[in-house]
Amino acid sequence: MGSxxxxxxxxxxxxLKENNRFQLDRLAMKPGFYLP
Known part of the structure; x- marks a missing residue:
């Protein structure tokens, strides 16, 4: 199940990264919130 x-x-x-970049950009505006 873990896999x-x-x-x-x-x-x-x-x-999320490929299809919702606008949402990711909005989240990234939060201080200290960054994704690789």
């Missing part, structure tokens, strides 16, 4: 949750997390994180 499944890890995979889902990675896919979701990738989709």
């Amino acid at each position: 499944l949750f890890y995979w889902l997390f990675m896919v979701g994180f990738y989709n």
Whole structure:
């Protein structure tokens, strides 16, 4: 089960970065909040 949750997390994180850059930019404006 651990591998499944890890995979889902990675896919979701990738989709967030690639498809929702405007949301990521809004989150990044919060002080101290940065993603690789």
